[in-house]
Amino acid sequence: MGATLHIWILALYFAAVLALVTAMIGSSFFLGQRHMTRSTAQPFESGMLPLGDARLRFPIQFYLVAMLFVLFDLESVFIYTWAIAIRPAGWNGYIAMLMFIGVLLAALGYLWRLGALDWGPKSRLRPLPAPR
Structure with a gap:
């Protein structure tokens, strides 16, 4: 019942x-x-009337910024949850978080050196020099 x-x-x-x-x-x-x-x-968005076609191509940097936003958003979630549980995590959690941030900074440095973050008009990717 x-x-x-x-x-x-x-x-x-x-x-x-x-x-x-x-x-x-x-x-x-x-x-x-x-x-x-x-x-x-007529559609009216953000105080401006639309001009041109709605199907325009966005530059590749737009998608790069979107992916970086998602990555750093996830990073902030991990760091925030670690900060909440910092006492139970102890030194092992602190070292793990330092390694996590280190890997993210290394990846950001690699992209920077590669030229993937250049926004100028000549934004071509440069290959890394060969190791000596």
């Missing part, structure tokens, strides 16, 4: 959510504006 009651409560909740969504969409349909002018049909 308890499981049947839970199913009915879930069904009632689902029906209430459906009714609320229907009421919100229906009220916006009936109470919304219906005039259609030339300026109403």
Whole structure:
């Protein structure tokens, strides 16, 4: 009997959510504006009217910045969780975090030296010099 009651409560909740969504969409349909002018049909984002085609190519640096943002965002999550558990982690956790940050700094230095972070007009990747 308890499981049947839970199913009915879930069904009632689902029906209430459906009714609320229907009421919100229906009220916006009936109470919304219906005039259609030339300026109403144009998209308006960030205070600027769009110019040109929406399918333009972004430079590769855009994707590089996006990937670096994700990496540093994950790094900050790891460092924050380590900072919360610093006492139980002890010196082993401290050394592990230093190694983690060291590997990230080494990768950043490698990308910097390779020229992957250059934003100038001549942003070509330079090969690293051969080891002596």
